[in-house]
Amino acid sequence: MTIQIVPLGAGQDVGRSCILVTIGGKNIMLDCGMHMGFNDERRFPDFSYISKTGDFTEMLDCVIISHFHLDHCGALPFFTEMCGYDGNIYMTHPTKAICPILLEDYRKITVDKKGERNFFTSQDIKSCMKKVIAVNLHQTIMVDDDLEICAYYAGHVLGAAMFYIRVGEESLVYTGDYNMTPDRHLGSAWIDKVKPDVLITESTYATTIRDSKRSRERDFLKKVHDCVAGGGNVIIPVFALGRAQELCILIETYWDRMDLRVPIYFSAGLTEKANHFYRLFINWTNEKIKSTFVHRNMFDFKHIRAWDRAYIDNPGPMVVFATPGMLHSGTSLELFKKWAPDPKNMVIMPGFCVAGTIGSRVLAGEKHIKTDSFTTIDVNLQVKNLSFSAHADAKGIMQLIRQCDAKNVVLVHGEKSSMGFLKSRIMTEFGIPCFDPANGTTVSIETSHVIPIEMSASLLKQHLIRQTETQDPGMTTSSSPEHSSSDDNSEQSDIKTPAEIRPSDKVLIQGMLVMDDGKPIRLEDADEVLEKVGMANHKVRFEVRKAYNATALRRAVEDAESNELQQGSTSMDTDKDESQAGDLYQEWDSDRFALKLVHIALQRSIGKQIKVVRELEDDSIEIRSVKIRAPTDKDEFERGGLLVGWDYRDEDLATRVLSIVTLALSANR
């Protein structure tokens, strides 16, 4: 079986996440993002790749959105309302709640301010969101009879999720954006050991190993404090939700502690609403906030007030959180234009900006930025780059691969150059294949699949008992089932359960697979099966004569005996053996002696794995149906040798026994 992965966006690139996956015959779109650095058709993924005729609903089994950032969900209204996709869309509750707000925000800037047409409308956003099915973490959703999805906590932003996708025995994990270290308001990403065939992970910070969170925070606060102390204004471009809340909590506590009076504003008017979302979705924040919310809600800020455009001419100093985060439009751009020329001021850039945005040019250190043919911004203010953005760094990515125990890794949502480094590191450290496909390039991954079968519980029990009986005590698997004996005699189905098998144990199983069309494949006891279907099991018994040289054997034994006498020890350790040893020279019975030798040899070689029974009366040996005996009737006696008989069903055992017997009876040991 094959899993196919094609990035339509975010292949060797950041922004416009959209990955097409085919698994077990199901087509799934992972994220449906837009690229904020473009104003033309490159803004949206190339959906014509999925279908030239636009029958997206038939082509796709579902769309999964990982979180509310526009580079992950920005193209969704376009895809559903303008391209006509009408199938299932899944996202978490907070994503469903917040996503339309950001979409509407963006739409306003694009359409209302820039006057673009051919863009989705408010109504489009609303009808798009109506089609969304909200999911809970860890809840298994059956998209159809075969396709199952399950969300895991990803940190990053409120409601961000990683998705586990399974069809039959093939599985895949898509991370979206995630972070592996908890921050001030979110916990860290976590996933079960789901052992996916493929892990598709973001790699925004593929080469960075970020320094400690604490020192970055101290650094950030000091810069802000220094700037306002010197009379400068600080602009912090942010998205309304996510990183903004973390920085607000950080600054709020700092202002409180240092007793600062410098005003802090938050633009976009979203503050109240955004914080209300955080209050209602407090379950999605970290443990600390969750456990204290009843007494003090972290999202009720004292120092942070709503921004009003009129404040732009206030003398300052002030700190302004302004949206959007990449300086590509809106309040943040307006403030930046105004404050950029003054070196007293400061802009604190997020760790990453999409190529093509003003933010990315500021980060690149450009001093004169032409925003359009009429305007050039002189960038004199201090530019500080703080990678607060909650993405996993290389260490975090490695950690997640280990946590879920992936068999293959596909890197997306990262710069090509840095992905290469991570890729080779993953391959050497885990010894698993790793891919970084470009947009429109297909990666095919072969999966070895397993077949679900039903195994007879009595067959398992039979083998468990066998293993317990024959193995060394140290290797035995079952704990003593204390509660089985006393209170459960009445129960017929008193079968050992796998609860008694430890994960490290291995139980050797033999049986018969029964394959009947339309019924589950079953593993049964072979005899029972054949009996059930009424098929005669014919018994074939072999009995062969095993000749040996009695004289040579006797001589060899005498030599050995004398050796043993000198050493003062005996290899035959039972009393009976010793008492008989005295008689040996008077009444030499070569057959009996041969049997004794054979018995010792068998005990030594296979006695630990299988029960070797010795009949005291005639010294004959039995191992299951294999029987080794001395001649009994005249005919046999005349021919000489030992007789070895067995049922053909034990042919393999008999072959092994015969070779041991041969060795034991050969005189020149």
Add this chain to the structure above:
Amino acid sequence: MRLTSLLPDGEPNCLVFKVRQMLIMLDCGLGQEQLYAMPVREGGLTEDHKDNSHNATTAGSTADNTTAGSKRKLQETDIRQDWASFLKASSSQFPTKKMARGSNSQTSHTSKTASATTETTSSGPTSTADGTIQGGNSNIPSKSMATREYMFKLPDFSGVDLKAIDVVLISNYNHILALPYLTEYTDFQGRIFATEPTIEFGRQLMIEFVTFFGTSVASSPHEIIDRKELVARAGAGLYPAYTHADIKACIDKIQPVRFREHISLFGSLKLTAHSAGYCLGSSNWLIQIGTENIAYVSSSSTQGNLHPDLFDGTLLENASTVVATDLCPRGSFTYNTGVNLVCQSIASTIARKGNVLIPCTISGFLFDLLEDVHLHLNRMGLIGQVQYSFISPVANTALQYSNILAEWMAPRKQEMVYIPEAPLLHGILLDKEKGIAKHYKSVHGAFSSDLKLPCIVFGGHPSLRSGPMVNLLHMWGNKPTNTIVFIEPRMDVVAAMEPYENLAIAQQAVQLDIRLSIDQLVEVMNKYRHPRHILVPMRAIASTLPDGTVELADVKRTISTSSTRWSAYKVGEPVQLGMGSLYESVLLSEELAKSILPQAFGSVSFAPIAGSLSIYNNQMQLKPASVQGRQLLSLYTQRLLLGVMNLPHLLSGLTAIGVTNMDVSESEGKESKEDKETGVPEIKVEFELHGQAATIILREKETIVKCDDTIRSLLREPILKCFQSF
């Protein structure tokens, strides 16, 4: 499979379910009946004693105080002394309570008007006025009487090997109160699963329990309770309440799950919680062991218009066995039939400036009721005058916590957070600026100073044996304009009011019950594929027919059919549930699957297989064995020959390997002396090969080959060719 209930019918759930070697405890509730036999204690006596800030606002309403003295403290002690004699009286046992209970449910059902409710106390054959006052109580040891310590009877753990319990599943907060005894006072070491809201509301209920009924003396229950004794005498012994530390330790042991989250354990046990529609996070459990599916249906509701997530019946789709518990008794009010009565009763009390007491826990359908009451009062124009008070040590937590659980609510409520708006109305009522609703830890302190009359007070404990309701009944109980409204379905109103029977307060019993009735259960079972076997509590059956089968107490008098068997379970009497499935689910690795050689026999194919079974990712997998394993396996390999021996076939086969002079003789199977095996007809083929004599004896079902070891391998081929071999 075997099921044993450890608590009587009508009490919270606590069952032990054994399937194969797995021991699963279904819920761990604490019997509530016993509370009625206990003395009354004022709420918050232990902690809030020091808080004397009771101020004058209460004076006017404490009508039963003969003198409205100015020294509150003195007065309180006086009251307490009065109360002490009262306590003695109330600590008596109620021998005829069961009967009273039965008549009560009928009474409350027929009493649709406020005036009719006064019958509730006087009705029923119980007359406790004279005889029982001196009687004392045989059930409670005298020592505990002296210290006025509450002692509790636990579920009957005596027959259960607690150490062997693998898993405990909790369905909702009503069935969790005995869990700290299990985890902190016994050698239990299994795992516990519950949904997040169940854990939180369960924790809150435990805290209420400890606050109301906890030990008032300094000694720790750990010093009093002997573990061994607890296990051995759990059926009969009495134990003090656990502590706050126990609650924390117990809660920390519970693993939170979400609906439809798959949990795999021990390689063959799978557990999944499904929404039960009863309260936030209430769940029914699908237990899959091997290929057997068992559904544990606990408190469930198919009532559509409430706030919890809807009943998810998909767990019944593949369930062969269903254990149904906590059904609604016949003749109860449904939410829809009772809610108007509650609203009217509250409204008319408020209209006459009376106060309303609603003994309840702050959870469950109360959140819906609040909305309905508020809307009703609003319609009646009474909203401006009324104040809601929630009094409980966990009131604030319960109210706030419930409103962040949108994901656990019905779709209608879920939508609210997208606005964004608090999904439950009390989020708005509690808004500090509006001040319509307030919450308090106890009646002491701010409650009295804030108090605006009239007032609707919600709080515990429904048994009226401890908690704020005791104080409030004391304050307001003598005024007939006030009303106490009973809404909790699990309580016994007559028994609860027994200590207060002389109080003039109006009573209204409208016990709303949203749980499945037996009729609804039958309906639900019919809707999904019929399970083979459904177990119900005793009270859900009307009669047992002579042949041992049961007739259900539903309208249609459902009985077992050939496809579906109904039976009943009773406390302490294990029910055997048949064999269960005899198969385990195993994953066969592709590598091993490729190595097998199937042979077709008609439509069925067979393939012998040998491999190594291990548990990987909580799933059993069969893979190729290691080299060492294969050596070991070869010792156990069983070869099979199918078919009948055919003489011409054999002879031509022997000829092919170079046998020439074959002597074939036939014997008729005469009675033999020594060897009974020769008694059957047989054909003997004797020949020589490479100078070695050999004999082949053919019988109907077996073939015996006697030869020298040196020619064995040569002879094998012509013989095997006669059969189909594996």
